[in-house]
Amino acid sequence: MLQSIRAYKTDLILFALMAIAVPAIPYLTAGNFRTGVLILFAMFGIALAIACINSAKLGFYIALATVITVRFFERIYQQEVPVGAVLDLMIFSAAIGTMMKKSRKTAGAINYFREPLFMILFMQFGFYLLESLNPMAPNKATLGIFFRILLRYLLFAILTTIALRTKKDIYFFFKFWIGLSTVSAFYGCYQEWFGLPSWEMALIMTTPEKLMTTMIGGHLRVNGTMSDPAVYGLMMAITSILLIILLTASNAVINLQRKVLIVISLLLHLLALGYSGTRTGYVMIPGGLLLFLLVTIHKRNTILAAMFLIFAGGAILFGPFYGNATINRVRTAFVGTEDASLNVREINRHSVQPFMHSHPFGGGLFTVGGEGRAYNPGHPLAGFPPDSNLVRVVLECGWVMLIIVLAVYYLQLRYCLANYFRFTDEKDKLLAISTASMVFAFVISTYAQESGGLMEMAVFMNALTGVIVRSKYL
Template sequence: MYSQQTKRNTVIYLFILLWVIAVPAVAFLSSLNAKLSIVLCGGVIGLALATVTALNFRLGYYIYIVISFIIHVPERMAKTTMPVGVVMDIFLLLVLAGAIFTREKEKSNIEYFKDPLLLILYLYSAYMLIQCFNPNMYSFQGWVIFIRVYIRNFIFLFLTLRVMKGWPEIYKFFKFWLVLATAAALYGCLQQAVGLLPFEKAYIAMNPDKFKTVVLQGRPRIFSFMADPAAFGVLMACSAIICMVLLTASQKLISFPKKFILIFMIVVQLLALGFSGTRTAYVMLPVGLVLFFLVNLHNRNTLIIAGIFTFTMLAILFGPFYSSPTIIRFRTAFMGSQDESLNLRDVNRHSIQPYIYSHPIGGGVMTVGGDGETYNPGHRLAGFQPDSGYLRAALELGWIGLILVCLYTYMGIHYAVANYFREEDELHKLLLISIAAVMFAILVAQYAQEAAGLVESSIFLNALLGITIRIKYNLSKSK
C-alpha cells in the first residue's frame, strides 16, 4: 500500500514540476521560434507521459496506443518530418520495462512454446531474421528498418497477453477503443464539414507523396488525426463492425440508452468511413458483417440489423444518387470492372507472377514500391506498387513467406471462431464474434490493400490476436 501511494505521489510531483518549468519556458521560446516551442512543449508532455508509462505499464499500454494514433499531429503542426517511429519505440520499451520489473505476478497457463499460433509466429520471426542474408536484397539498411517495426509489433502482442489478464480488462479495452475511434470519427467529420485546418493543408502541400494520396479529383480524402486516409478508413470499418455486432445484444444486456450511444457511434463512424475515400474499407464492412450474420441467423436482432444493412447497401449502390463524390467512389469499390485503376492493378499483378515463381525466398524486405526506390534503388521490384498485402509478402518474402503469412492469419481466425463457440455468456460471445468478424475483414482487405501493415491497424490487429490467445487458455468456458 505504501509503495503504491509513493508511486502516485511521485507522479503528481513530477507533473507539477514539469508544468512549472514548461509554462515560462514555452512562453519565452514561442516569442523566438514557434516551431521550437512546439517541440519543447511536446518534449515536456512526452517526458511526463514517459514517467507514467514506466511506473504503470497497464496505463502505459493505452498511452502508447493513443500516441501511435495522434503522433502525426505535432509533425503536421511543425510542418516538418519527425522521427515518429523512434518516439513509438521509446514508449513501447518503457511499457515493456514496466511489465518486466513490476512486482505483480502473472497467473497464466498459456503454452508459449506449444501453442500452434505462437509457434507459427516464432517460425515467421526466424524467417524474417534469415531474410537478412537474402542475396536478392541490395541494402541492409532497409532490412534493419523493417525488422525494427516487426519487433515493435511482436512486443506489443506479448504485452497485450500481459495486460489482458481477465474479462474486466478486455471490457476496458473495447470501451477505450470505441471511444478513441469515435473521437477520430468526429474529428474526421469536422474536417469534412469545415475543411482541413491550415497546418494540415500546408503539410500536405509540402509533401508530394501525401498530396497524391490525400487529394483525389480536387477533393481531400479525410484522415482525422491518423497517418493517412487508408489507415483511418480501415479502423473506421473495424470499429463500425464491432458497434453493429454489439447493437444486436438483448435489451437485458445492453439497455436502450446505451444502444442509442452505439447508434450514434455507428453513424459518425460510417460517415467518417465514407469521407476517407478508402475503397478497401468500404468492402471490409459487409465482409466482416457477413461472417457475423452467418453464425447468428437464429437471433431476431441480428436479422433486423442484417435487413437494415442490406437495404441501405442496395439504396447506396443503385439509388438515384449521382452528385456525391463519396457515393460514387463507394460504388466503384463494388463495381470494379468499371474502374480503370482497379483493372490496372490486376494487369500489374499478372505481369509480376513470373518473378514470384522464380524467387521462392523473394526479393528481400523493403524492395517493393517506394520503399524499394528508397532503400534498394535499381532493384527489379523498386517502384512496383503491389496494392496488396499478400502480393507484397509474395514479392519480398517469396512463396515460402506467403505460406507462413497465410498460416498465421488462418490460425488467428480459427482461434477467434473457436473461442466464440466455446463461450456461453452473451456479452462474451458478442465480443468474440466481433473479433472474428474484424479479423476476417482485415484478412480479405489484405488482397486489395496492405490493410494489416498500416501502423494503426497493425496495433489493433495485434491487440485482438493477443486477446484471442489469452481467452483460449484462461477465459473460455467449455460447454
Template sequence: MSIVEYTKRNILTYSLTAIWILAIPLIAYLSSIDVKFAVLLLGGVFGLALAGVAVMNYRAGYYIAVTVALTVRVLERMSGAELSVGVVIDAMLLITILGSLMNQDDKSIRKIDFIRDPLLISFYIYTGLILLEFFNPAVHDRHGWTTFARGLLRNYLFMFLVMKLIRNMKDLQFFLKFWITILTIAAIYACIQQWFGLLPFEKSFIARYPEKFKTVLIITGIRIFSFMSDPAVFGLLMACGVIINITLLTSSQKLISIRKKVLLVISMILQFMALGYSGTRTAYIMVPMGILILVLINLKNRNTIIGVALFVLAFLVMMFGPFHNSPTIVRIRTAFSGTEDASLNVRDVNRHRIQPYIYSHPIGGGLLSCEPGSGTELDGFPPDSGYLRTALEQGPIGLILVMINLYLLLKYAIANYFNGKTEEEKQFALTVACVLFALTVSMYAQEASGLIESAMLYYGLNGIVIKTKYLSTTNINK
C-alpha cells in the same frame, strides 16, 4: 504500500511537477520566437509526463501509447516539420513494457503455453524466416531488413501487452470501449474536415510535403484522413469501428442497455460517414465482410437478423438510390459495382507481370525491396496488397507461413465464440472474429497489418484471441 513504492511515487510526482513549472515560462518564451519550437517542447513535456504514468501503470501506458500513436500526426502537422513518429511510438512502447515487467499482478499470463501453442509457433517460425531474410542474396541494402524487423518487434510487443492487459471480461470490455471512443473522436474530426475544410496548419503541411499526400487529392475531391497518417489507414480503422458497433448492437438488452445502444448507433453513423469521406475502397468492402461472419456464426440471433436486414436495406438504397451528385456515394458504388478506373486496371496488370519473379525467388527479393531506392529488381514496384508484398519480398514460403498464421488466428477466434459459456464471452469473441476476418480480407488490397495505426488494433486482437483461449469461464469473469 511499501516504502520503496512510496518513495518511487514521490520522486516521480516531484520530478513531473518540477518539469511543468520549468516548462511554462520556457514555452511562453519559445512561442514568441517560433511556434514550432513551442509545439515541440509542449509535446516533449507531455511525453515525459505520460512516460512516468506508463512506468507506474502499464495498463494506462498501453492506452496512452495507442492514443499517442493515433494522434501524434497532429503534433507533426502543427509543428510544420517532419518528426520521427516511429521513435516516439517505440519509446512509449518500451517504457510501457518496462512497466509491465516491473508489475507482476497478472497471473493469468502464465496460463498461456508459449512453447507448444500452434498459433504462437506459427509466429515463431515466421520470425525465423524474417531472421533468415537478413542473408537473402537478392538484398543490396540491409536497411530494409532493419526497418521491417523493428516494426515487427513493435507489433509483437503490442500483442504481448494486450495478453497481459486482458485478465477478464471487464478488461476486454474496456478495451473495446477505448477503441470505440478513440475511433468516434477520429470520426468527428474527419466530419469537421469534410464539412468545414482542412485546418490552416494541415493545408500548410500538405503544401510543404506534397509527397506525403499523393493519394489525398483525387478526381472526386479530397480524401479525408482525420488525425491519422493517411486516408487508407483511417478508412480501415473506421471500417473496423463500424463492424464493432454493428456486432455489439446485436447483443441483448441484458448485456448492453438501450441507452448504450443509442450511443453505439451514433458512433456507428459518425464512423460510417467518416469511412465514406476517407475514399478507401478496401474499407468499403470490409464492412459487409465483417457482417458476413456475423451472419454465418450468429444467424439464430433475432437481433442479428433485424440488424442485417436494416443494413441490407441501407446498402440497397445507397447503391441504387437517386444520389448521383455525391462524390462519396459514387466512389462507394465503384467498390461494389465495378469500374473502369485506370488505377484498378493497372494493379491487375502489375500482378500478372510480376508472377514469374515470385516463382523464381522462394524467399523473395528481401524485406522492403519494393520500396523506392532499395536497389533490387523490385525497386519502386507498387504491390498495392499486403499478400502480394509478402509474396514478392518474402517469397512463396513467406506467403504460406502468413496464410497458415491467418488460418490459425481465425480458427482460434471462432472457436472462442463456440467455447464461450456466457453471452458476454460469446458476444465479445464474435466481435473480435468479425473484425479480424474483415482485416484479413483487406490485406488483399491494402497492407493493414503493416501500417502502424491499424497494426496496433490487428495485433491487439491477436493478443485477445490467444489469451481468451487460455482463460476458463471461472477465471475470465473474476
C-alpha cells in the same frame, strides 16, 4: 519521510519535470518556436515513459491513444513527430516496467513459447531475420529500422496480454477503442462539413504528392486524426463492423440508451468512411459481416440486421442518387467493372507471377516499390507497385513467408471462433465473433492494399491478437 518519498516517487518526478517545463518552454519558444515544440514533446515523452514503466496497463492505453491522435497534433504545430520512436519508447518502457516487477508471474500468466499463435509469430520474426541474408537484396542499411518495427508490434501484442488480464479489462478496451474512434470519426465529419482548417490545408499543399493522394475527382478526402485517408477509411470500417454487431445484442446485455449512442457512433463512422474515399473500406464491412452472419444466422436479431443492411446497401447502390460524390465513390467499389486502376493492378500481378513461382524466398527485404528503387536500385522488383500487402510479402519474402502469414490469420480466426462457441455469456460471445469479423475484414484489406504496413492498423490488429490470446485463458 523516506518512505513517503518512495511511495510517491513517480508523482514527484513527473511534478519536477512539469515544474521545469513551465518556465523553460516559453523562454525557449520566444527565440525559436520549433525548438520549444521539440522540448515540449521531449518533456512529455520522458514523463510518459516513466508512467509506462510504472504501469503496463497505462502504457498500453497511452500507446493506443498516441498512435491514433498524434498526427492531429502534428498538423496543428506543423512539426513532424517521430511517431515510431515515441511508440517504441512507451512500449519498451512498459515492457521494462513489467520485467522489473516481482508480480509479473501471477495467475493467468501465458507461456508465450508454448502458445501456438505466438509461436508462429516468433517463427515469422525468425524467418525475417533469415531474409536479411537474402543475396538478392545486398543493401542492409535499413534492416535495423525494419526489425525495430517488427519487434515493436510483437511486443505490443505481448503487452496487450499483460495489460488485459480479466474480462472487465477486455470490456474496457473495446469501450476505450470505440470512444477514441468515435472522436476521430466526428472530426472527419467536421472536416467534410466545414472544410479543412487552414493549417491542414497548408500541410496538404506543401507537396504535389500529398495533394494528389488527398484529392479525388476534385474532392478532398478526409483523414480525421490519422495520418492519411487510406488508413483512416480502413479503421472506420473496422470499428463500424464492431458497432453493427453490438447492435444485435439483446436489451438485457446492451440497453436501449446505449444502443442509441452506438447508432450515433455508427452513423459518424459510416459517414467518415464515405468521406475518406477508401474503397477497400467499403468492401470490408460486408465482408466482415458475412462471417458474423454465417456463424449467427440462427439468431433473430442477426436476421433483422441482415435484412436492414441489405436494404440500405441496395438503396445506396441502385437508388436515384447521382449527384453525390461520396455515394458515387461507394458504388465504384461494387459495380465499377471497368475501373482502370483495378485492371492495371491485375495486369501487374499477373506479370510477376513467374518470379513468385521461381523464388520461394522472394527477392529480399526492401526490394519492391519505392523502397526497392531507393535501397536496391537495379533490382528486378525495384519500382514495382505491389498495391497489396500479400503481394509485397510473397515478392520480398517468397511464398514460404506467405504460408506463415496465412497461418497467423487462420489461427486468429480459429481462436476467435473457438472462444465464441466456448463462451456462455452473450456479451463474451458477441465480442468474440466481433473480433473474428474484424480480423476477417482485415484479411480482405490485405489483398486490396498494403494495410498491414499502416501504423494505426498494425497497432490495432496486434492489440486484437493479444485480446484473442488472453480470451483463451478466461
